[in-house]
Amino acid sequence: MPDRARLAAYDVLTAVRVDDAYTNLVLPAVLQRHRLSGRDAAFATELAAGTLRRRGTYDAVLATCVDRPLTRVDPGVLDALRLGAHQLLAMRVPDHAAISTSVDLVRTRVGHRPAGFTNAVLRKVSRHDLDAWVRRVAPDPAADPHGFESVAHAHPRWVVDALGEALAATDAHGELDALLAADNVSPDVVLVARPGRATREELGGTPTRWSPYGAVLDGGDPGEVPAVAAGRAGVQDEGSQLVAIALGRAAVEGDDRTWLDLCAGPGGKAALLAGLADEAGARLLAAERAPHRAALVARSLAGSGGVLGVVAADGTHPAWPPATFDRVLVDAPCTGLGALRRRPEARWRRRPEDLDELVVLQRALLGSALDAARPGGAVLYATCSPVLAETVGVIDAVLAERDDAYADDAAALLPEVPDAGGPRPGTLQLWPHRHGTDAMFLALLRRR
Structure with a gap:
């Protein structure tokens, strides 16, 4: 029998392929089912996530080592080959161990017949290191x-x-x-202390560079941090925290009592916004179209002050009167190409044609957000994608269609963050390689 860590990694790849599962959601349950913790859990996590991230490179290598198109290789065998390639080319696993354990995976999960094929292919893979393979299989x-x-x-x-x-x-x-x-680098685990419910000092770890509420976890399970276990803190990328902070800093004219998170699921930004609203004497309404995601938002907001309510509502067909809110956040559904560190399978699922449908939705949501904001209020449009069609393309298209809205200076909301100028003057663009965050885009708009 293969060791439990490799079985767990294999089961994650199977769930992603067969059930369209998300790695970060299915992995904890798989680790628990195989009773893995500590170093074994870390090994299984790197093996699964790393294999999924680099699947394109490994497929290019494997294609030169098999005698048939990869589409004709049994999918279960191909998963084992990819896991073996990751161990051979990107992990400090001895060649014999990487090969023999992959053969054992095939015997256990697929059958004895393809075991010899698996052994032969991975022996060919082991003849070169990753750099040499890239030079062989990549274009000039x-x-x-x-x-x-x-x-x-x-x-x-x-x-x-x-x-x-x-x-x-x-x-x-x-x-x-x-x-x-x-x-392709595994991201740090970043925690957030929800204002009024926890302090950053409770989280331990290393303080985040710009968010006053965040801390980078030094190691271990975030669920073992008492504040996280109690729901007073959560796991949230620093870039995501900065989106909520930016909206909270935006100046508004007149009253500042009612805030809206238009696309609140699964609830991370909403929980931080609720704390900020409570400190400002305001209340947050969190809206999410999918009922099961609205339930996740309600769970994130449980025990928080500053909450007006959680509703399962389609943001493009609002359940509230126009010009109701002083601040509105539109964290729009997007391709997620700015968060590929955290979603290793996303790059292989998305297609260029996905942009067409998403851009229509993003424009509709931004238009609805502007309608929901009162004149003098603030609307923050954010995506976890830097793709121009989803960022400035949406802003320009919406503003071109209406004369009651204009773009303001979002860069002034986060002056402490360096080198974050966006593709349109006044917008912000965070980058993984510059800021160590997801590639969040931010734009500030207002009603005239």
């Missing part, structure tokens, strides 16, 4: 630089093109390689 970098980067950094070609375009729009020339490399 001089003739096709984005094609080379696509294979070397395991990003689909269209994603490389889109990220390169987004970088160029912020004058971040020559940084594409660094950004793609950052997407």
Whole structure:
């Protein structure tokens, strides 16, 4: 029998492939089922997440080592081959251990027949290191630089093109390689102390650079931190924290009593916003279209002050009168290409055509947010994608259609964050390789 850590990693890949599961959601349950903790859990996590991140590179390598198209390889066997390739090329696992344990996985999960095939393929993979393989299987970098980067950094070609375009729009020339490399590094676990309910000192770890509520966990299970276990703190990327902080800092004219989170699921930003609203003497309404996600928001807000309520409502067909809110957050559904560090499977699921449907939704949500805000109030539009169609494309299209709204200076809301100029004057763009955060985009808009 294979060891439990490798079985767990294999089961994660199977769930992602068969059930369209999300790695970060399915992994804790798989680790618990296999009774893994400590170093074994860390090994299984790196094996599963690392294999999923670099799947494109490993498939290019494996394609040269098999005698048939990869589409004709049994999917269960291909999962084991990818796990073996990750151990051989990116982990400090001896070749014999990587190969033999992968063969054992195939015998246990698929059957004895393909075991010899698995052994032969992985022995071919072990003949070269990762750099040598990339030079063999990637396009000539001089003739096709984005094609080379696509294979070397395991990003689909269209994603490389889109990220390169987004970088160029912020004058971040020559940084594409660094950004793609950052997407393949496991992110730190960042905690947030919810204002009025916990302090950053309770979290331990290292304080985040810009958020006054965050701390980088030094190690271990975040669920073992008492404040997290009690729901007074949570796990939240610093970039996500800065979105809520930016909205809380925006100046508004007149009353400041009612806030709206238009797309609140699963509730991280809403929980931080509720704390900020409570400190300001305001109340937050959290809206989420999907009822099961609205339930997650309600769970995140349980025990918080500053909560007006949680509603399962479609933000494009609002359940409130126009000009109701002093502050509105639109954390719009997006491709998530700014959070590929945390969602290793996302780069292989998304397709260029997904943008068409998402952009229509994003424009509708931003228009609805502007309708919900009163004149003199503030609307913050945010995405965890830097893709221009989802950021300035949405802002420009919405503002072109209405004369009662304008863009304000979001950069002034986070002056402490360096090198964060966005693709449109006054917008903000965070980057994994620069800021160590997800690639959050922020724009501030107002009603005239």
